[in-house]
Amino acid sequence: MDVDGGAGAWRKPGRARFDVRVRPGTADGVVVLELGGELDHDTVAPLREAVEEHARARRIVVDCSDLGFCDSTGLNALLKARLRMRETGGRLDLAGLRPPVDRMFDITGARAVFRVYEDTARALADPAPHAGGAGHD
Template identity: 55%
Template sequence: MVPEAKSERFTVAVQAVDGAVVLALAGELDHDTAQPLRDALDGALAPGRRLLVDLAGLGFCDSTGLNVLLNTRLAAQETGATLELVGLHGPVARMFRITGADGVFPVHSDVGEALRTTRGGGA
């Protein structure tokens, strides 16, 4: 697992919490900054693993970031893992809502709430 990956405008902090792997994103996720997220997700993805992607610190996400998450969701499903979103807000939440992507991921208000729910359960 990659503990932290970053670019000038984007960081991913990865930690294991209560049987899940939490990837906390911060900054701007776009075509130029997506590679650290790809690397972190590739490092965290394992059969049966629960991944919680915390978007609370994300100020911007474009279609590249969305596609990274959607592709990882498909890869997770193939291995029995789950990819869940946490902390959708502001413009990032709007982009997920407009594209309908918020309907294909389990979404939680915060990491604590996600950890209290059944694996893959929505908020």
């Protein structure tokens, strides 16, 4: 998991195919997970570790704006993380879905399960996300 580095740090030569950067949100108990690269069966471990590490957060915003690919393993990891957060009274929201990842969320119906924001700034600006499912853009 990469906690430092600038935008696009996972795109540098020699970096892993997928990386997760963690940063605090704008309020206490809010964490942003910035995903970059390709999320699939072979690369999902850092996402699972980051969610586990921050499972006590009040809210996790997953920034997908630099995520170029997500397969069913990645989708399932996000769905499981969302359920785990709900069980503890927290939320897991998505931000910055871009093609082709957005298309996969639409086709599978998973987009309707998550609260999805156009970008992380809008997600963090939402003062009191409602409990439950689908959101807005």
